[in-house]
Amino acid sequence: MNISDIARLAGVSPATVSRYLNNGYVSAEKKAIIKKVIDETGYSPLASAQSLRQRRNRVIGVIVPKLSSESISRVVEGISLGLSDSGYHLFLGNTGNDVASELDYLALFQNNFVDGVIFIATEITPRHRRLFNQYTKPLVVVGQLAEGMPSVYHDDEGAAYAVVDHMIAQGSRRIAFLGVKSGDAAAGLGRHEGYRRALLDHGLEPEPTLYQEVEFSIADGYRGALRLLDGGQSFDGLFCATDNIAIGAMNCLHYSKLSVPGDVRVAGVGDSMVSKALLPALTSVHLYYQTSGQEAAQMVMGHLERGQSVNKQLRLGFELCERESTM
Template sequence: MDINEIAKLAGVSRATVSRYLNDGYVSKEKRELIARVINETGYVPSQQARTLRTGKTKLVGVIIPKINSHSVSRMVAGITKVLAQNGYQVLLANTDNNEKAEVDYLNLFAERNKVDGIILIATVFTNAHHKALDSLNVPVVILGQRLDGHSCVYQDDYHAIYDLTRSILKTSHTPGYIGVYEKDVAAGHERHRAFLDACASMDVAVDPKAQQSATFSVDSGYLSAEKILDAVPDVDAIICATDDIAFGAMTCLREYGKRIPEDVQVTGVGDSKLSKIMTPSLTTIHFYYLTSGVEAAKMLVDAMTDGDGVPRELRMGYEIYARTSSR
């Protein structure tokens, strides 16, 4: 069954069927005839033929740093919802935080027009990243980081941590910080910078030994908190770059006999599901991850359809959820 047979059975021209399949103008009467024949025959248009005809694959590549992340899953949910509504399918590429794999996928998706556009949930930008992004011949939207010269949707990491730290310092005077690697500009560098700036704004000195780096895991949060407690026993607040790090820190504090929040306040970032049911519940920052995925997909759809090629930026808002891990 092909488009010529559909046209013959419906009593219309091949061009009319083609317009129908590509959402062009077709009269109501002929549209109903074509729809009935397609339903009766079970005809499915060839994606390959459509690609050859239009130059469009109706596929979008989405590159993610890890698949088991609460924040990433919410962003992907927003992305796929919008893309499906606009007739696009998703090719999902998980890099497991491998910088080279991100670049490889950017190059792969761009080869031979495999996709109509790309969303990159970014962590770092190496020279190889810049080279790959600059050579793309399809629209790309970066989600989670800000990069000059490219369309992006990102969180307000700096002001969120700055405001949270200042609120904690109203009742704590010996703070510690557990962050992630600084090559991750948003979650690493910006959150750490915000913590230090907030402390400086309130004339609070921070012991370098009370600042530790972790990975995005509960275990590393535990180990980093242990290092802080051994080096600075009187620490009375630990600001963590993620909720998972905070969960590890809280476990360590309990094992050291510290009460939360009476002895040590703990905060996280992400408002994950566990943050609400932990005892005590975790004070954290809520970023609008689902909405940011929606906005990134909308931005990409606009660029793929009638975009003017001008890079656009959207900085998302945030909320601080004060719970029982802080005073």
């Protein structure tokens, strides 16, 4: 009697039985079926197999979308701090924001030397979910709420709402938005929804002509602001999905002879180091990136070292940092 036999009798895949035996995620219905088959057959994993499962390489795989991002660096720093006293080491996989590369790393880490995985996600596709469902190692998603998966994420909608609410309180009425793709449920969809909701709650209608979708760089922020201006749109506020986008937009406004905040109030998200050094300093929202990394590391370590369940979803708060760009 082996795992394949148990899987056949239970009508599930061998991977599902393996996850059950390793305390991974299995639905309650399938858990009950597998337990019934094991109880009826008296199946017990061989002592040697148990010993193999208990061996540790003391390595945690961390999948990152890019290494050049300050926010990602803060998350990784938090993971490192969370592992600092455990004797575990990081193994970084940089995907360059490429979905295929993310899937490759998820498969590599599942089948090789790491003991657990932390996935800093920007977009979760059905292909990601299929891999998640096959995972037998502890896996925690950071930066996105992944339904049914252990996740540490931010209140992106609440953060965006707070910024736009502040800009309206300062007197802005036509607030444009430089956002990112909606496939990114956090920086894209969540922040867009927070922007829209804040406007509607103040009786202001979101105008499609005041929205531009951009990528994440400073240059993309510049180009997005330029498209708004070239389109003949007038606006007295500009909310940007990230600080880098906001910095590019402020440069564009400067070269277009528009003052910040005199003509246009500008705000971003991320509370980057550069945001504090600008003239004027950029109003932004501080998200607890380092804390998210620490929490993810503790979730993985809790499973590996203490057998704790990692089926936990943790949403972190934010802090609005009001500075000269909106005052």
